[in-house]
Amino acid sequence: MNVSKRGLDIQPSPIRKLKPFADRAKEKGIHIYHLNIGQPDIPSPEAVLDAIHHYDEQIISYGPAQGYLELREAIAKYYRSYDIPLNADDVIITIGGSEAIHFGFSVIADPKEEVIIPEPFYTNYNGFASFADVRIVPLTLSVENGFRLPALEEIEAKITGKTRAILLCSPNNPTGTVYTRQELDGIVSLVEKYDLFLIGDEVYKEFIYDGAVHTSVLEYERIKDRVLVVDSISKRFSCCGARVGAVITRNSDVYKALLKYAQARLCPPSVEQTAAIAAYRMGPEYFQEVREEYQKRRDVLYGGLKDIPGIVIDKPQGAFYIIVRLPIKDSEHFVQWMLTDFQMDNETVMVAPAQGFYSSPGKGLDEIRLAYVLKEKDLLRAIEVFKAGLSEYKTHFD
Amino acid sequence: MNVSKRGLDIQPSPIRKLKPFADRAKEKGIHIYHLNIGQPDIPSPEAVLDAIHHYDEQIISYGPAQGYLELREAIAKYYRSYDIPLNADDVIITIGGSEAIHFGFSVIADPKEEVIIPEPFYTNYNGFASFADVRIVPLTLSVENGFRLPALEEIEAKITGKTRAILLCSPNNPTGTVYTRQELDGIVSLVEKYDLFLIGDEVYKEFIYDGAVHTSVLEYERIKDRVLVVDSISKRFSCCGARVGAVITRNSDVYKALLKYAQARLCPPSVEQTAAIAAYRMGPEYFQEVREEYQKRRDVLYGGLKDIPGIVIDKPQGAFYIIVRLPIKDSEHFVQWMLTDFQMDNETVMVAPAQGFYSSPGKGLDEIRLAYVLKEKDLLRAIEVFKAGLSEYKTHFD
Numbered sequence: 079m080n081v082s083k084r085g086l087d088i089q090p091s092p093i094r095k096l097k098p099f100a101d102r103a104k105e106k107g108i109h110i111y112h113l114n115i116g117q118p119d120i121p122s123p124e125a126v127l128d129a130i131h132h133y134d135e136q137i138i139s140y141g142p143a144q145g146y147l148e149l150r151e152a153i154a155k156y157y158r159s160y161d162i163p164l165n166a167d168d169v170i171i172t173i174g175g176s177e178a179i180h181f182g183f184s185v186i187a188d189p190k191e192e193v194i195i196p197e198p199f200y201t202n203y204n205g206f207a208s209f210a211d212v213r214i215v216p217l218t219l220s221v222e223n224g225f226r227l228p229a230l231e232e233i234e235a236k237i238t239g240k241t242r243a244i245l246l247c248s249p250n251n252p253t254g255t256v257y258t259r260q261e262l263d264g265i266v267s268l269v270e271k272y273d274l275f276l277i278g279d280e281v282y283k284e285f286i287y288d289g290a291v292h293t294s295v296l297e298y299e300r301i302k303d304r305v306l307v308v309d310s311i312s313k314r315f316s317c318c319g320a321r322v323g324a325v326i327t328r329n330s331d332v333y334k335a336l337l338k339y340a341q342a343r344l345c346p347p348s349v350e351q352t353a354a355i356a357a358y359r360m361g362p363e364y365f366q367e368v369r370e371e372y373q374k375r376r377d378v379l380y381g382g383l384k385d386i387p388g389i390v391i392d393k394p395q396g397a398f399y400i401i402v403r404l405p406i407k408d409s410e411h412f413v414q415w416m417l418t419d420f421q422m423d424n425e426t427v428m429v430a431p432a433q434g435f436y437s438s439p440g441k442g443l444d445e446i447r448l449a450y451v452l453k454e455k456d457l458l459r460a461i462e463v464f465k466a467g468l469s470e471y472k473t474h475f476d
Numbered sequence: 477m478n479v480s481k482r483g484l485d486i487q488p489s490p491i492r493k494l495k496p497f498a499d500r501a502k503e504k505g506i507h508i509y510h511l512n513i514g515q516p517d518i519p520s521p522e523a524v525l526d527a528i529h530h531y532d533e534q535i536i537s538y539g540p541a542q543g544y545l546e547l548r549e550a551i552a553k554y555y556r557s558y559d560i561p562l563n564a565d566d567v568i569i570t571i572g573g574s575e576a577i578h579f580g581f582s583v584i585a586d587p588k589e590e591v592i593i594p595e596p597f598y599t600n601y602n603g604f605a606s607f608a609d610v611r612i613v614p615l616t617l618s619v620e621n622g623f624r625l626p627a628l629e630e631i632e633a634k635i636t637g638k639t640r641a642i643l644l645c646s647p648n649n650p651t652g653t654v655y656t657r658q659e660l661d662g663i664v665s666l667v668e669k670y671d672l673f674l675i676g677d678e679v680y681k682e683f684i685y686d687g688a689v690h691t692s693v694l695e696y697e698r699i700k701d702r703v704l705v706v707d708s709i710s711k712r713f714s715c716c717g718a719r720v721g722a723v724i725t726r727n728s729d730v731y732k733a734l735l736k737y738a739q740a741r742l743c744p745p746s747v748e749q750t751a752a753i754a755a756y757r758m759g760p761e762y763f764q765e766v767r768e769e770y771q772k773r774r775d776v777l778y779g780g781l782k783d784i785p786g787i788v789i790d791k792p793q794g795a796f797y798i799i800v801r802l803p804i805k806d807s808e809h810f811v812q813w814m815l816t817d818f819q820m821d822n823e824t825v826m827v828a829p830a831q832g833f834y835s836s837p838g839k840g841l842d843e844i845r846l847a848y849v850l851k852e853k854d855l856l857r858a859i860e861v862f863k864a865g866l867s868e869y870k871t872h873f874d
Binding site for chain 2: 118177335337345
């Protein structure tokens with residue numbers, strides 16, 4: 079009667095590991111600027127909160143396993159506004175993007191099969207790979223060249239007889255990279271050549287700056303059977319706790335398999351699906367405003383960090399994260415030290431050590447991820463405190 | 477680029493298979509009494525709807541992976557009202573009882589290991605076993621003896637070197653059986669003897685009739701390290717679509733492993749957790765009223781069916797289901813025929829063929845499950861229509 083091997087092996091959240099140190103700092107009365115997590119401070123849209131306040135069912139009953147038709151239609155319409163021809167029957171509502179990834183892995187790969195993912199990557203992919211007993215094969219990128227994809231030969235070298243898919247997250251968490259059409263063209267050619275699926279995690283689709291345009295993997299008509307897109311309202315509408323996501327596919331066999339997975343867990347949350355319908359019915363001006371806000375924050379953060387001596391940094395093009403290399407040896411130690419040993423006027427900053435975003439051992443030890451999820455004023459102050467902390471840290475540990 | 481083997485293998489919902497026939501009947505203007513699914517017609521409590529209408533956060537943000545502390549405390553308090561000493565740290569909030577089972581299977585068994593479950597059982601266990609790649613070993617029970625557990629030797633014969641747990645659902649979906657303390661004593665002794673976990677699915681805990689008392693597997697202090705309980709607000713508070721459940725354990729190693737699974741999918745839905753807090757804060761008088769309503773319905777259904785010639789039926793003691801044997805050969809054919817070929821004054825009845833609740837091939841072919849989730853008046857009429865249908869069916873197919 080022991081915990082299963084997989085129960086012991088599944089990775090604990092690398093970010094939450096530092097929470098006790100943050101809690102202790104707070105107990106000492108220190109204010110922490112949280113640049114460590116992707117929880118935006120942007121209020122959920124009024125339309126969403128209104129939909130909750132006016133939820134008019136008498137019974138919170140089971141909905142369809144694939145989600146409410148109205149929501150699936152609203153999502154399809156959203157994609158059509160980007161000239162991507164989808165209809166409601168290409169969409170399955172999931173419990174957050176999380177479940178979309180879990181189900182996606184499960185229907186395209188059998189246990190022990192492989193999915194290639196550029197690293198650093200969203201740590202929770204590890205959890206879903208564990209749920210689905212799938213192996214993630216990392217393709218290591220580097221901050222030096224702005225986390226661009228390497229030459230095709232280098233990607234090709236990762237493909238084995240067990241490879242079933244390549245997963246691309248764009249705009250990327252944790253790097254902020256947006257893959258170019260040329261980069262995607264290369265991946266698409268590999269997917270065709272090696273008969274693979276392509277999973278696009280596009281939950282940050284709307285967060286793209288400097289007037290750039292997001293290219294969705296759904297735009298490649300010639301591989302439409304090979305594409306799964308993972309989506310979510312969490313970041314798009316600042317509704318992280320609603321747990322409403324979607325998996326999109328135009329492959330009817332994949333859809334059928336996904337639907338069976340969906341049936342097993344009955345349905346996504348009914349109240350919050352209702353709220354999500356209201357979210358998708360807002361016009362594109364909502365995104366415009368939020369996008370401008372994040373672009374401003376990105377500029378503030380990038381501008382504040384880029385001149386730190388010894389930093390390696392590339393201006394992120396999307397999402398609301400950045401990974402930078404610092405002139406230190408052990409970023410986990412640094413992050414912890416910022417919580418336990420540093421304060422400036424009773425304030426400190428919490429960031430995420432980047433190690434947890436790599437699956438190759440020893441990678442990212444001198445890198446951190448910052449999320450620009452605070453208002454400009456707070457962000458400016460956080461940068462000031464961060465720089466003072468880094469500077470003091472280096473006098474102790476250099 | 478094909479769907480994975482498991483994606484092909486995972487069982488489609490046996491209940492949903494018949495939905496197209498129901499849809500066609502409705503298109504023809506036939507009213508269907510739905511006794512096939514466990515969606516109660518009891519309104520969700522006003523306290524729950526109020527909590528939704530007054531949700532006062534500005535940001536629907538991520539909550540803790542293990543669920544809101546207030547909710548975990550409310551659940552622990554609920555159990556303490558039954559003299560079961562729990563505290564908030566024994567509870568992890570899950571996305572419905574569904575996720576509680578998926579996580580439970582994953583932390584107590586590795587892939588290909590076994591969990592013994594009396595059959596007929598809740599079909600979705602198959603889905604979660606598939607998610608977790610765990611093998612369900614059925615222990616076949618029979619309507620002839622009211623689905624009571626067999627002699628211990630018979631259960632013991634199912635235990636192999638790969639067995640990691642026994643799962644008991646009481647009150648039972650789909651049979652309505654409530655296991656006696658003596659039956660549980662026997663299972664507990666086996667769990668100790670063979671060093672197993674015991675999973676108690678107790679989501680129907682409050683639905684127990686004739687003044688009987690529910691015995692929870694949590695009451696067995698001497699195996700407290702071995703017990704996991706799966707719980708949910710879906711039926712208890714008629715909130716099936718809220719997707720708020722819980723897994724309960726007093727084994728700290730198991731808790732730690734469950735927490736890592738919970739972290740991987742971030743958090744349960746925030747709005748509906750808030751509603752669940754309101755649900756648990758209602759007094760026991762809420763259950764009293766609902767229990768009386770279901771007991772009345774059970775009496776109506778049991779009374780209406782028991783004299784059908786050739787029926788094998790046992791009065792259920794809990795939940796809101798009953799499995800009966802009918803004097804027919806193929807209940808799936810009968811259920812379909814009731815939708816396609818039968819109507820009485822433009823009405824028909826839909827029930828669930830019992831085959832899908834068995835994992836042993838060939839079992840349950842002449843049995844059906846009925847859910848008494850309709851108001852007395854509707855139930856009475858449904859019984860009348862059902863009996864007429866069965867009688868006519870037998871003239872064609874006997």
